[in-house]
């Protein structure tokens with residue numbers, strides 16, 4: 001594979017397909033079961049068709065109605081006329097030596113998003129984006145530097161899982177048992193977990209995120225358990241309350257600080273939703289049946305900002321009685337970032353204090369160090385280069 005910089009140039013030069021004047025077809029890719037049933041009812045077909053089509057799209061990765069062999073010829077033709085199954089185009093892939101793979105996908109209109117696959121011994125995690133850029137301006141975040149562009153549609157969110165599944169499936173060696181075709185079970189084993197931890201704040205794109213998550217947990221689609229689908233948020237309190245009612249999957253709270261004074265500096269949304277109210281909302285989210293979903297506190301380790309032993313003790317006191325585990329994340333620097341990561345010795349000391357206080361505490365392994373691993377870094381690079389190309393022309 002060529003070096004990333006060469007590929008980036010290719011991305012810039014690729015023509016963008018604009019579907020402009022053609023009549024718009026309905027994209028079925030992002031529809032969960034209720035929406036798909038409503039679609040079939042609206043066109044005068046039986047709602048049970050929704051389950052059939054859902055399986056074809058998400059379990060078998062089909063994007064052509066002609067391949068749906070248990071659907072009548074007449075309906076296939078009708079669907080081809082009015083509907084489509086369309087995912088964003090993968091325009092760049094970076095693969096790190098540890099197997100971490102990052103895809104850059106181009107959306108209609110020319111924006112780009114990132115999706116990352118992180119393979120581990122016993123699982124494979126796909127990190128999915130929910131917005132183009134982000135408005136929340138966390139000071140340690142590469143995506144924040146791009147500002148906010150737009151929300152992703154439910155199709156653009158689930159397309160990241162759909163596409164990654166297909167691409168990974170193509171790479172699974174064909175077995176003697178199935179020499180011509182990899183089985184669906186093999187496909188689904190490659191991605192065992194999904195985290196909405198890519199570009200954007202998922203709870204600020206609530207309806208589209210929830211529809212995509214419904215597909216992730218639907219047995220007719222990807223069939224992931226609630227423990228294996230995680231929404232990561234900096235804490236949009238009203239949306240958290242709604243989420244509990246509509247789609248109570250696992251939650252990762254990007255806390256990053258043990259008190260409001262520090263958090264306000266690095267997560268501006270904290271001014272609106274301070275820590276105490278936020279943790280109360282999390283308690284509500286996890287009240288009742290907690291076994292089906294997990295609660296993780298994310299804490300990025302920034303040297304001299306939030307990493308003292310005093311901060312660790314403060315964090316331990318703050319989280320008392322919350323049923324959570326804690327992930328300490330070594331800061332992944334990006335060009336022009338204002339911070340440096342805490343030294344590993346400091347991070348271990350921080351972890352030990354939390355563990356002694358009774359918390360399951362992990363230090364996240366840094367993955368994909370030889371590619372643009374910080375979230376938003378690759379899309380940011382492409383955007384920056386696009387800008388430069390445009391201004392050179394003017």
Ligand code: SF4
Nearest residue numbers: 134137138141144200
């Ligand atoms: S950390 Fe998350 S919420 Fe904060 S700016 Fe980055 S993408 Fe947005």
